[in-house]
Amino acid sequence: MSEQDILDAASLKKDDALIPQAGWFERSETLQKLRKNKKFPTIWCSGCGIGIVMGALIRAIDHLGLDNDKVALVAGIGCTARMPVYMDFNTLHTTHGRALAFATGLKIARPDMKVIAIMGDGDALAIGGNHFIHAARRNLGITALVVNNSIYGMTGGQYSPTTPLGGRATTAPYGNVEPPFPVCDLAIAAGASYVSRSTVYHALELDKFLAEAIAKDGFSVVEAVSYCHTTFGRLNKLGTAADMLRALKEDSLSRSALERMTPEERAANTKVVRGNFINVDRPQYTNVYSNLITRVQAGEK
Amino acid sequence: MTVKLMQGNDAIGWGALAAGCRFYAGYPITPSTEVAELLARELPKVGGKFIQMEDEIASMAAIIGARVGGLKSMTATSGPGFSLMQENIGYAAMAEIPCVIVDVQRLGPSTGQPTAASQGDVMQARWGTHGDHPILALSPTSVRQCFDLAVKAFHFSEKYRTPVILLADEIVGHMREPVDLPDFETIHIFEHNVTEDPATYKAFRNTPDGVPPLAPFGTGYRYHITGLFHDEVGFPTQRLDEIDPWLERVNTKLESHMDDIALVEEDYEPGARVAFLSYGASARTARHALKLARAAGKKVDMLTLLTLWPFPEKQVEALGERVDRIIVPEMNLGQLAYEVERMVGRRKVKRVLRANGEMLTPQMVLDAMEN
Numbered sequence: 156m157s158e159q160d161i162l163d164a165a166s167l168k169k170d171d172a173l174i175p176q177a178g179w180f181e182r183s184e185t186l187q188k189l190r191k192n193k194k195f196p197t198i199w200c201s202g203c204g205i206g207i208v209m210g211a212l213i214r215a216i217d218h219l220g221l222d223n224d225k226v227a228l229v230a231g232i233g234c235t236a237r238m239p240v241y242m243d244f245n246t247l248h249t250t251h252g253r254a255l256a257f258a259t260g261l262k263i264a265r266p267d268m269k270v271i272a273i274m275g276d277g278d279a280l281a282i283g284g285n286h287f288i289h290a291a292r293r294n295l296g297i298t299a300l301v302v303n304n305s306i307y308g309m310t311g312g313q314y315s316p317t318t319p320l321g322g323r324a325t326t327a328p329y330g331n332v333e334p335p336f337p338v339c340d341l342a343i344a345a346g347a348s349y350v351s352r353s354t355v356y357h358a359l360e361l362d363k364f365l366a367e368a369i370a371k372d373g374f375s376v377v378e379a380v381s382y383c384h385t386t387f388g389r390l391n392k393l394g395t396a397a398d399m400l401r402a403l404k405e406d407s408l409s410r411s412a413l414e415r416m417t418p419e420e421r422a423a424n425t426k427v428v429r430g431n432f433i434n435v436d437r438p439q440y441t442n443v444y445s446n447l448i449t450r451v452q453a454g455e456k
Numbered sequence: 457m458t459v460k461l462m463q464g465n466d467a468i469g470w471g472a473l474a475a476g477c478r479f480y481a482g483y484p485i486t487p488s489t490e491v492a493e494l495l496a497r498e499l500p501k502v503g504g505k506f507i508q509m510e511d512e513i514a515s516m517a518a519i520i521g522a523r524v525g526g527l528k529s530m531t532a533t534s535g536p537g538f539s540l541m542q543e544n545i546g547y548a549a550m551a552e553i554p555c556v557i558v559d560v561q562r563l564g565p566s567t568g569q570p571t572a573a574s575q576g577d578v579m580q581a582r583w584g585t586h587g588d589h590p591i592l593a594l595s596p597t598s599v600r601q602c603f604d605l606a607v608k609a610f611h612f613s614e615k616y617r618t619p620v621i622l623l624a625d626e627i628v629g630h631m632r633e634p635v636d637l638p639d640f641e642t643i644h645i646f647e648h649n650v651t652e653d654p655a656t657y658k659a660f661r662n663t664p665d666g667v668p669p670l671a672p673f674g675t676g677y678r679y680h681i682t683g684l685f686h687d688e689v690g691f692p693t694q695r696l697d698e699i700d701p702w703l704e705r706v707n708t709k710l711e712s713h714m715d716d717i718a719l720v721e722e723d724y725e726p727g728a729r730v731a732f733l734s735y736g737a738s739a740r741t742a743r744h745a746l747k748l749a750r751a752a753g754k755k756v757d758m759l760t761l762l763t764l765w766p767f768p769e770k771q772v773e774a775l776g777e778r779v780d781r782i783i784v785p786e787m788n789l790g791q792l793a794y795e796v797e798r799m800v801g802r803r804k805v806k807r808v809l810r811a812n813g814e815m816l817t818p819q820m821v822l823d824a825m826e827n
Contacts, residue, residue, distance in 0.1 A: 224675070224678060225674060240680050243678060244678055245678050246680045248680065248682035248692075249683065250544055260479065261524055264479060264522040264526055264527040265672075444505060
C-alpha cells in the first residue's frame with residue numbers, strides 16, 4: 156500500500172472502510188501475497204493484534220524479495236497458528252506445540268526454503284517449549300515468530316507461560332501464581348542466532364525485525380508482543396482493543412532507552428523492552444549436515 | 457548381494473534404504489535403537505539425512521515435515537514412544553502424508569519390560585490415535601521379512617498416502633538370521649507423479665483410486681495442509697457436503713484395495729479341520745507346532761498374517777469356512793483374536809496367550825488342539 160492509500164483509508168467513514176475499494180487489492184503488492192481463493196474475513200476477533208503481525212510478516216517477505224514458492228509457513232494450534240492459511244505460500248498447519256518439530260523435518264528436507272514457524276505463546280512455550288529450546292540449540296535455519304498475547308485466546312482465556320504474575324485468567328480466577336517466561340532470554344540462552352522483540356503498536360519495527368530474522372542463516376526468533384482484548388483484556392479490565400494497543404506504546408521502551416537509564420532505573424524497569432538482543436553467526440544445522448554428507452561420501456570414517 | 461548374518465532391526469534399516477527412505481528422525485528406545493544406529497551411519501552415504509530428535513512426538517512431527525518437503529521418511533520406536541507418536545500419526549492420516557513408523561514391540565503397559573518381547577501394541581496400531589482413520593500395519597515373522605515388509609511399508613504409504621506401521625517385535629527385531637538381500641536396484645519405488653497445473657492443483661481431491669497425487673513443498677505447488685477437516689484444496693471446512701465425501705474417500709481408500717494390501721501366507725492341507733492363525737514372533741512358534749503336529753500325522757492349516765490392518769477379513773473368513781477350530785497364539789491377552797472372532801464366531805476360536813515377556817512354546821499351541 157502506498158502512503159496515500161493509508162491516508163485515504165484513515166479518512167474513510169467507518170462503514171466505507173468495510174467495503175473494499177475498486178482496485179484496492181490489485182494495487183497492493185503486499186496484499187497480493189494473500190490467498191485469492193481463501194475466504195475472508197479472518198477468524199480473529201475485530202481489533203486483534205495478530206492481523207498486524209500478519210501484515211508485518213508479508214511486508215518483511217516482500218521486502219526481502221523472496222519467491223513465494225520458496226517460503227514455507229508452519230504453524231501449530233491457536234489463534235496465531237491460523238495465520239498461514241490466509242497467505243499465498245507453502246503452508247502447513249500442524250498439531251498443538253509441534254510447529255518447530257514439523258518445521259525441522261521440512262527445513263532439513265528443503266534447505267533451500269525459508270521456513271517460518273508461527274506460534275502463539277502457549278503453542279511455542281508451554282506444549283512446544285521443548286522443541287523451542289532444541290531448535291535453538293541446533294541452530295536450525297528456521298525463523299520462530301512468537302506472537303505473545305499472554306493468554307490462551309482460542310480456548311477462551313486460560314493462563315499461559317507468559318501471563319504476568321497476578322494476571323487474571325479463567326484458570327487463574329484469583330490471579331496467576333506462576334512467573335512468566337522471558338521469551339527472548341530463553342531463546343538466547345538456548346542458542347538462537349538472532350533474537351528481537353517488538354509490539355504490534357510498533358508495526359514497522361516488526362517489519363524490520365522479521366526481515367532481519369528471515370534473512371538470518373540460523374535459528375532466529377521474533378517475539379511480537381500483542382494483546383487479547385477479548386479474554387485477557389476483559390478479565391483484567393484493560394479496556395478496548397484500542398486501549399490495549401495504546402498501552403503497548405506507553406508500557407514499552409526501546410533497548411537504547413533502557414541502556415540510557417541508570418542501573419537502578421534499569422533494575423526497576425517493568426516495561427516491555429523492544430529491540431534486537433542478539434545477532435551472531437553460528438554454524439547453521441543444515442549447512443553442517445550438508446558438509447557431513449560431503450565428508451562421508453568422500454570416504455571419511 | 458551375498459548372504460549376511462543380521463538382525464531384524466538391521467534388515468528394517470536396509471529395507472528402508474532400498475525403498476528410497478532419505479530421512480529418519482527418532483529417539484533412542486529399546487528394543488528399536490539399532491534401526492536408528494544403522495540409518496545414522498548409512499543415510500549420509502546416499503545423501504539422506506538423519507536426526508535424533510528431542511522426543512518421539514518431535515520425531516513423528518519431523519518425518520511428516522520432511523515428507524511434506526519431498527523426502528521419504530521413517531521413524532522407529534517401541535511402546536512408550538509409540539504412545540507419544542499417536543497424535544501426529546493421526547495428523548499423517550488426516551493430512552494424508554506418507555510415512556513409515558516402525559514399532560518394535562516390547563512388554564507393556566508403561567515402561568513394562570524394555571528387553572522383553574510382546575505383541576501388545578496390535579490394537580494400539582489400529583486405534584491408538586483419536587477419531588476414525590485409515591491405517592495400515594504390517595508384521596514380519598523373520599529377518600528377511602523385516603526387509604521385505606519395510607520395502608512394502610514405503611510402497612503402501614506412498615501408493616495410498618497413509619501412515620504405515622511396521623509392527624515388529626523384540627524377538628524378530630533382535631533375532632539374527634542369515635539373509636540374502638536383493639540388489640537394491642531391483643526394488644520398485646513408488647513416486648507421485650503430479651501433472652496438474654499448480655494453479656488448479658488440489659492435493660485432497662477425489663480420484664478414481666481415491667488417492668490424489670501429493671506435490672512436495674518448494675516445487676511450485678503452493679497449498680495448505682491442516683489437521684482440521686478440509687476441502688479439496690486443503691482449507692479448513694465445517695461444511696457437511698465437504699466433510700462427508702472426505703470421510704467416504706479416506707476411510708475406504710485402503711479397504712477398497714485389499715487385494716493389493718492383504719498380505720498373508722497360507723499353508724493349507726486338504727481335509728484339515730483345525731488351523732493355526734498367527735503373526736510376528738508367535739507365527740514362528742505356531743509353525744514349529746505345525747511341524748510337530750504334522751509329523752504326528754495330524755492335518756492342520758496355518759494362516760500367517762503379514763498385514764494386520766486393515767484386517768484381512770476375506771482370508772480369515774474363508775479359513776473359518778474350511779475348518780472347525782482356529783487356534784490363535786499371540787503374545788498379548790488376545791488382541792488379534794478379537795478380530796478373528798469377529799469374522800468366524802467365538803466358538804470356533806481358541807486363544808493361546810502369553811503376556812509376561814516370554815515366548816509362547818510350541819507345546820502350548822499343541823495343547824490347545826487337545827482341549
